[in-house]
Amino acid sequence: MPMDNAVDTEHNDRSKMYKNSGKPDDLRRRRVETSVELRRQKRSDDLMKRRNINLEQDSEESDAQESIGESTKNKTPVRITPEEARNILLNNPSLEQMQFAFEQIRRLLSINNNPPVDDIINAGLVEALVKALEVQDRKVQFEAAWGLTNIVSGTSDQTLIGVRAGCVKPLVPLMFSDDIPLAEQAMWAIANIAGDSAQLRDHVIQNGVIPALDCLMSKLEKLPKITQRTLAWTYSNLCRHKNPSPSVEVLRLLAPGLAKLISVDDEQVRIDSCWALSYLTDGPDENLEVALKAGVIPYVVDLISSSAKDQLAVPALRTLGNFATGSDLMTQVVVDSGILREVIPRIIKTRSNSLIKESCWLVSNVIAGTQAQIQASIDAKLVTLMLDGDAKSQFEASWAVANLVHGGTIPQVCTLYKANGLAVMCDLLKSKNVEVLCNMLDSIKAVLFALQAISGDKLENAKEQIEECGGLDSLEALQQHENSRIYETALGIIENFFSNDETDEEKENGIAGGDTNMQFNF
Numbered sequence: 001m002p003m004d005n006a007v008d009t010e011h012n013d014r015s016k017m018y019k020n021s022g023k024p025d026d027l028r029r030r031r032v033e034t035s036v037e038l039r040r041q042k043r044s045d046d047l048m049k050r051r052n053i054n055l056e057q058d059s060e061e062s063d064a065q066e067s068i069g070e071s072t073k074n075k076t077p078v079r080i081t082p083e084e085a086r087n088i089l090l091n092n093p094s095l096e097q098m099q100f101a102f103e104q105i106r107r108l109l110s111i112n113n114n115p116p117v118d119d120i121i122n123a124g125l126v127e128a129l130v131k132a133l134e135v136q137d138r139k140v141q142f143e144a145a146w147g148l149t150n151i152v153s154g155t156s157d158q159t160l161i162g163v164r165a166g167c168v169k170p171l172v173p174l175m176f177s178d179d180i181p182l183a184e185q186a187m188w189a190i191a192n193i194a195g196d197s198a199q200l201r202d203h204v205i206q207n208g209v210i211p212a213l214d215c216l217m218s219k220l221e222k223l224p225k226i227t228q229r230t231l232a233w234t235y236s237n238l239c240r241h242k243n244p245s246p247s248v249e250v251l252r253l254l255a256p257g258l259a260k261l262i263s264v265d266d267e268q269v270r271i272d273s274c275w276a277l278s279y280l281t282d283g284p285d286e287n288l289e290v291a292l293k294a295g296v297i298p299y300v301v302d303l304i305s306s307s308a309k310d311q312l313a314v315p316a317l318r319t320l321g322n323f324a325t326g327s328d329l330m331t332q333v334v335v336d337s338g339i340l341r342e343v344i345p346r347i348i349k350t351r352s353n354s355l356i357k358e359s360c361w362l363v364s365n366v367i368a369g370t371q372a373q374i375q376a377s378i379d380a381k382l383v384t385l386m387l388d389g390d391a392k393s394q395f396e397a398s399w400a401v402a403n404l405v406h407g408g409t410i411p412q413v414c415t416l417y418k419a420n421g422l423a424v425m426c427d428l429l430k431s432k433n434v435e436v437l438c439n440m441l442d443s444i445k446a447v448l449f450a451l452q453a454i455s456g457d458k459l460e461n462a463k464e465q466i467e468e469c470g471g472l473d474s475l476e477a478l479q480q481h482e483n484s485r486i487y488e489t490a491l492g493i494i495e496n497f498f499s500n501d502e503t504d505e506e507k508e509n510g511i512a513g514g515d516t517n518m519q520f521n522f
Helices: 003-015 032-041 082-090 095-109 117-122 125-132 138-151 156-164 168-174 180-196 198-206 209-217 225-239 248-261 267-280 285-294 297-306 310-324 328-336 343-350 353-366 371-379 382-386 391-407 410-418 421-430 434-454 456-468 471-478 484-497 504-509
Strands: none
Touching: 082 095, 082 117, 082 125, 095 117, 095 125, 095 138, 117 125, 117 138, 117 156, 125 138, 125 156, 138 156, 138 168, 138 180, 156 180, 156 198, 168 180, 168 198, 168 209, 180 198, 180 209, 180 225, 198 209, 198 225, 209 225, 209 248, 225 248, 225 267, 248 267, 248 285, 267 285, 267 297, 267 310, 285 310, 285 328, 297 310, 297 343, 310 328, 310 353, 328 353, 328 371, 343 353, 343 382, 353 371, 353 382, 353 391, 371 382, 371 391, 371 410, 382 391, 391 410, 391 421, 391 434, 410 421, 410 434, 410 456, 421 434, 421 456, 421 471, 434 456, 434 471, 434 484, 456 471, 471 484
């Protein structure tokens, strides 16, 4: 392939990452890979599946059970094997024997380290646990629901075994129970199943989990904190997973509950509610409209501005950032929230790298919008603030700057020069990241062309700044870069603005060998 065609092909591939009429397509970027990374930042008990290992304190009085066929005087704590439990349940057990057997199964499955899940499965006890859910005895149902919770909290294969045994159908009705601990335990098992995969999430939805959640939500103020937390976490698992994502119809049913949960005065409830909202809004504009109509934005903004903990602020910021990836109308929701003026600058100056990175991603998507939205970011002095961060933040900031030069007016582009941004951009020319290099080269080129259009003196001053900060040396070095897009752009900048062979007339008209087709969106 000829070199020119290769460059054009690479440029076209890159241009697919942009959006908006008159500038490259899809400037706004949804980040699937970051969703995975952010989930890893959550603490261990915020995983998609959770085991219930909060056993009551063993004591001789509470733990002693009458062994089958033994005297009631024996107060030694009893432990039986899965096979022994199986034998009890296969021999026409009494209610007392069932209570005992299912409690022992639950205790085995609640061991903190290496619970014998496969032994329970191999003994055929999963089917027994499922059948026990329909026994009209509160203790039997509770112990069975707890045991199943811990089985389906395991591997995907173990979860599937519980589902194929038919556990979902009897678990859902138990969520309607007036016995709150029983309803919560059933919900916990359902949440583990929904957290396993998109397919199992849809399976529990098809089996009526949303009306069961609505029933629990109607009692929200009366529920214990621990149950409220399980409820919020269940919502988060029902909103998570892509390929496929939950349908808009399902999200519409879940959104009102999330709007209530995010206002609960409990940190863990808000954390899981915010994660649920971040999953819900990670999609097309229809999803964003669902969240908007539910009225969650004021709560999300408040959590970003008031929370002292990343655990809460990160998912809240991600939720608002998802609005910035939508249409111009959805992006305006972010601008209208007022977060650009005070909250984001404070985060960029004082908060953690994870929040700074998320803030930069949000702002880069705002700057991909209208020129009024670009101006809102400029007025908040966000563009230059973002460039002064760690490598991940600078990666996002590089996109913000590139979006500005692709969609801004000449005066807006020139704000990068006025704010001494050229030195920072030149420093980023030392980056090893190809996208950062491409963004910075495009931006430096755009700033120079913009200055050339309005003031020869300012152009000369900008060139001096680039030379003084070592930018010209970096540009010359990048002419040897293996990426053709990078070395061609670096060469074009040098030939247009730093070549000693061009005539004064060529300098004045900006026509020396290079790309003079820079377009601005007025």
